[in-house]
Structures are given as structure tokens and as C-alpha cells.
Amino acid sequence: MAKSKLEIELLGLINEKSASEIEKVERYCSLVRISRNLDKSISKDGTMIKVINGNQEFLKPNPAISEKVKINTALIKLDEFFEEKRAEKGKNNDFNEEDLYAD
Template identity: 60%
Template sequence: MNNKEVKALREELLGRVDPKSKIQLEKVERYVNLVEIYYQLDKAIKDHGIMITTINGSQEFTKPNPAIAEKNKINTSLIALGKDLGLDTPVKPAGESEDDSKNDLI
């Protein structure tokens, strides 16, 4: 994820929370930080592979890349933090009223 994408993500999240709430602002920063780490782990997995070989003295064995487990933990944290920020509720497009969305159901 490049700087432009991170900035766009941060701006979108800031538009969805109360800008006066220090707690909400901190959660946005934590969410963005976790997203950056997630993609760094993704790059590490691509660079080193899904399986890695460990050499311990005369022993050599292959095991799953530990970054996969860490990526799963980050993903779980992102989902929980996203729910806390209200990201699991859809945002209405600009200009759409409550009545417009109710009419779509009929």
C-alpha cells in the first residue's frame, strides 16, 4: 500500500467518525497502522514464500511462514476495530435519503 492509498484510507475513515473524539481519531490511526503492517506482512510472504526452510545445526525442516499467522491476527484485529468504528454498516451515497433506500426494498 503506497502513501497515496494510505492517505486516502485515512481521509475516508476520518470522514466516518466524530472528528472531535480523540478516541475515534486514535482508532483511525490504529486501523491505518494495522493496514500498513498487514501489507508489509503480505510483501514478506511474497518475498520469502508460503513455506520456509529452517536450518538448526544438522537438521533442516520446512514449515509455514510465521508471517501468515501474524497476518491472520492482524486481519482479526482489523475486523474488530472496523466494527468498533462502524465500518460494518454501509454508507449511503451522497444525496440518497432514507426514503430512497427504503424504496429499493420494494
């Protein structure tokens, strides 16, 4: 399966020899795919769905919305890890002119 731009970007931030860091990238990408599928469901079915129970009909919030909130929370939590990696990578790429003159 071809890697998405997101997966390539995240893999560039981590130590690819670390199984736990690879797992975080895979989990993040999986959650993004689930989130997109929930978006499609919400777009298709709407924010409110009709529920029929015997002779009763009523509207209730689409359950995909609450699932989307849970997925977003997990993505935000995982993104904290990647933000730390971005910060580390930025520090490693800082140019220090004194390095040119080091013995």
C-alpha cells in the first residue's frame, strides 16, 4: 500500500528503528482514516438521524458525531508526541556559525 503524504511526513520525524514510534505513526494514520470515514457518514446521513421504534419516530444526534469527538481527542493526544519530535528536529537543524570554526 502506498504511503500517504501524512505518513511520509510523520515517518520523517521519528526514529524508524523504534517499534513504538512506528506504532504511533500507524495509529495516527489509522485514526485519520476513521475520522474521514466518519465525516463521510455525517455528510451522507446528516447531523441528526431519524430513529424508528415501533410506532414512534424521533430524531437523535448522529452517533458518528460523538465518535468523531473521541477520535479527535485521540489525534490531539498523539499529535503532542509529534510536536515534540518536530521541536527536536528543529533544534537539530539549527545552524550555529561557531560550528564552522570548531577544532
